[in-house]
Amino acid sequence: MTMNVTNHRVPEQGVSRAAGVDDPASSQRSEPDAAPALPTATKPGAIRRIVSTRAFIAVRSFAAFLALWYLLAAWVGNPIQLPSPLRVAAALISLGADGELFDHALISTTRLAISLVVAVLLAVPLGFFMGLSPKANAYLDPVVELLRPISGIAWIPLGLFIFGVGDVLPVFIMVYVAFFPLLLNTIAGVRHVDGKLVNAARTMGVGRRAMLRHVIVPAALPTVMVGFRLAFAGAWAAIIAAELIGSPSGLGFAIEWYRQLLMTPKVYGFIVVIGIVGYLCDLALRALQRWLTPWAEGMELA
Amino acid sequence: MTTRTAAAPNRTHWNSVLEATLVPALLVFAWQLWAMTLATDPRSPSPTHVATTFVDLVSNGGLIGATLQSLGRVVVGFGLALVCGVVLGLLMGSNRRIRDIFDPIVESFRPIAPMAILPVAILWFGTGTPAALSIVTYAAFFPLLVNTVHGVSRVDRKLVLAAMTMGVPRARILARVILPAALPSIMLGSRLAMGVAWTAIIAAELGVGAKSGGGGSGGIGQMMFVFYAYSIDLNAIVVCMIVVGVVALLIDRLFRFVEYRLMPWRH
Numbered sequence: 034m035t036m037n038v039t040n041h042r043v044p045e046q047g048v049s050r051a052a053g054v055d056d057p058a059s060s061q062r063s064e065p066d067a068a069p070a071l072p073t074a075t076k077p078g079a080i081r082r083i084v085s086t087r088a089f090i091a092v093r094s095f096a097a098f099l100a101l102w103y104l105l106a107a108w109v110g111n112p113i114q115l116p117s118p119l120r121v122a123a124a125l126i127s128l129g130a131d132g133e134l135f136d137h138a139l140i141s142t143t144r145l146a147i148s149l150v151v152a153v154l155l156a157v158p159l160g161f162f163m164g165l166s167p168k169a170n171a172y173l174d175p176v177v178e179l180l181r182p183i184s185g186i187a188w189i190p191l192g193l194f195i196f197g198v199g200d201v202l203p204v205f206i207m208v209y210v211a212f213f214p215l216l217l218n219t220i221a222g223v224r225h226v227d228g229k230l231v232n233a234a235r236t237m238g239v240g241r242r243a244m245l246r247h248v249i250v251p252a253a254l255p256t257v258m259v260g261f262r263l264a265f266a267g268a269w270a271a272i273i274a275a276e277l278i279g280s281p282s283g284l285g286f287a288i289e290w291y292r293q294l295l296m297t298p299k300v301y302g303f304i305v306v307i308g309i310v311g312y313l314c315d316l317a318l319r320a321l322q323r324w325l326t327p328w329a330e331g332m333e334l335a
Numbered sequence: 336m337t338t339r340t341a342a343a344p345n346r347t348h349w350n351s352v353l354e355a356t357l358v359p360a361l362l363v364f365a366w367q368l369w370a371m372t373l374a375t376d377p378r379s380p381s382p383t384h385v386a387t388t389f390v391d392l393v394s395n396g397g398l399i400g401a402t403l404q405s406l407g408r409v410v411v412g413f414g415l416a417l418v419c420g421v422v423l424g425l426l427m428g429s430n431r432r433i434r435d436i437f438d439p440i441v442e443s444f445r446p447i448a449p450m451a452i453l454p455v456a457i458l459w460f461g462t463g464t465p466a467a468l469s470i471v472t473y474a475a476f477f478p479l480l481v482n483t484v485h486g487v488s489r490v491d492r493k494l495v496l497a498a499m500t501m502g503v504p505r506a507r508i509l510a511r512v513i514l515p516a517a518l519p520s521i522m523l524g525s526r527l528a529m530g531v532a533w534t535a536i537i538a539a540e541l542g543v544g545a546k547s548g549g550g551g552s553g554g555i556g557q558m559m560f561v562f563y564a565y566s567i568d569l570n571a572i573v574v575c576m577i578v579v580g581v582v583a584l585l586i587d588r589l590f591r592f593v594e595y596r597l598m599p600w601r602h
Contacts, residue, residue, distance in 0.1 A: 090439075091439035094435075094440055095443075114459055171355075172357060172358050179359055182580040182587070183579055183580035184579065184580075186541065187579040187580070190559045190563035190575075191563075194563060194567065269448060270449060274450040274542065277453065277454075285450065292457060300454050300455065307448060308444065308446050308451075311446025312446045
C-alpha cells in the first residue's frame with residue numbers, strides 16, 4: 034500500500050532529486066538545479082522540441098528511478114542492504130579517484146578482448162570449413178551439439194581444478210562461451226550465401242580463392258558479426274561468474290569482495306560499472322558492425 | 336537427430352549414424368586411452384569412472400535430488416519472470432508512452448550480468464533458495480520482456496483496428512487480439528529465457544556454494560562445487576556437467592515441441 038503512494042509521488046520529486054545526484058557535493062541545492070529547466074520548457078521552437086525528445090524522456094525516467102531508489106533506501110533504512118543512490122555515487126567517486134575502478138574494469142575488459150580474439154580465431158575458420166564442406170559438417174556437428182548444451186558456467190569447477198584461481202580460468206570460460214554462437218553463425222552465414230551470387234561469379238570464371246574472398250566472406254560477414262555480438266553478450270555474462278568464483282581480480286571479483294567486507298555502496302558502484310562497461314562494449318560492437326558490414330543495414334539480433 | 340532418415344534407404348541411414356557417432360566415439364576412446372596412461376587413482380577422470388560414478392550418484396539419490404531442486408528453482412523463477420516480463424512487455428509494446436518511460440531503465444539493466452546481482456541477492460536474502468530464485472528471475476526476465484515487446488509491436492495493425500471498429504474494449508483487445516498475435520515471439524522469448532535461467536541457476540548455486548563455504552543452497556551447481564572443493568572428485572564433476580548439458584537439451588526440446596504444438600502453422 035505504501036508502495037503505491039510513493040509510486041504516485043515520484044514524478045513530481047524526480048527531476049530535482051536526480052539533479053542532486055549528478056553532483057553529490059550540491060545535493061542541498063537541488064531546487065536551483067531544477068530551475069533552469071523551466072525557462073527552456075516555456076521557450077517555443079527548437080529547444081522545446083528537444084525537451085519532448087526521447088533523450089529528455091529517458092532523463093526523466095532515470096530521475097524517477099533514482100528518486101524511487103532514494104525513497105526505497107530511506108524506507109528500508111538498512112544501508113548494508115540498500116544504500117541510497119547518493120552513497121553509491123560517493124563510493125563510485127572514491128573508487129574512481131583512487132583508480133581501483135579503472136584497474137578492475139581494465140582487467141576485465143582485457144580478459145574479454147583476449148578471449149573474444151581467441152574465440153574468433155578458433156570459431157570463424159572452423160565455421161567456414163564446416164559451412165563449405167558438408168562432409169566436415171556431418172562429422173563435426175555432433176561434437177558441437179554434444180558440447181553446446183553444457184553451459185560455460187558448468188565448466189568452472191573443472192576449470193578451477195585444471196587452471197587454478199587466476200587469469201586463465203575466466204579467459205577459458207569466455208572462449209568456451211563465445212565459441213558456439215560464433216561457430217554456428219559463421220556456418221549459417223556461409224551456408225546461406227545467395228546461390229545466385231556464387232553462380233554468377235562462377236559463370237565469370239572466378240577461381241576458388243577469389244570466390245571465397247570476394248563473394249563468400251562478404252556475404253557471410255553480417256551473420257558472423259551477429260554471432261560476434263551474441264558471443265560478446267554471453268562472454269560478458271560469463272566473465273562476472275568466472276571472476277566471482279575463480280579469480281583474484283576483475284569486476285566480478287570486486288563485487289563479491291566488497292560484499293564480504295559489507296561495503297555495500299562499493300558493491301552497487303561496481304554493479305553500475307559492470308552495466309556501463311557492458312553497454313559501452315555493445316556500442317563499440319555496433320559501431321564495428323556498421324563499419325565492417327555497412328551493406329548489412331537492418332540485420333539485427335533476434 | 337539421426338532417426339529422421341528412417342524412410343530413406345538403409346545405406347544412407349547407416350551412413351548418417353556413422354557420421355553422427357564417429358568423432359564423439361573417437362574422442363571418448365582417446366580420453367579413455369589417455370586416462371589409462373595416468374595413475375590408477377580411481378578418482379582420475381575417465382569414461383568408465385564417469386559411468387560408474389554416474390551409477391553411484393543416481394543410486395544414492397543425491398544427483399536426482401539436486402537436479403530436481405535446481406529445476407524447481409528454475410521453474411519458479413521462470414514463472415515469476417514470465418508474469419512480469421509478459422505483462423510489462425504487453426504494456427510497453429502496445430503503449431508508446433509506457434515504452435518510452437521504461438525503455439531507458441530496461442536498457443540500462445540489460446548489460447548487467449545476472450551473476451552481478453548475486454552479492455546483492457546474498458545481502459538481501461542470505462544464501463538459500465530466495466537468493467538463487469532472484470537471480471534466475473532476473474536472468475529470465477529480459478529475454479521474455481524484449482521478445483514480448485518485439486512481438487506486440489509487430490502485431491498487424493489491421494487486426495487491432497478491425498477489433499476497435501467492432502467496439503471491442505481495450506483490455507479485451509489486449510487479451511484476445513494482441514496476446515495471441517504476439518504468442519510466437521513470446522514462445523521464442525520463453526525458450527531463450529529458460530535456457531538463460533538454467534545457466535543462471537548453475538552459476539548462482541556455484542557462486543553461493545563458493546562464497547559461503549558450502550552453504551545451504553543445494554542444487555546441482557552447489558553439488559559440483561562441493562565435489563571440487565571437498566573431495567576433488569573429477570568424475571563426479573564431469574557427471575554433473577553432463578547432467579547439466581542433458582537437462583539444457585531437454586528443456587530446449589520441450590520448448591520447441593510446445594512451440595510446434597501451439598503454432599504448427601509456423602513450421
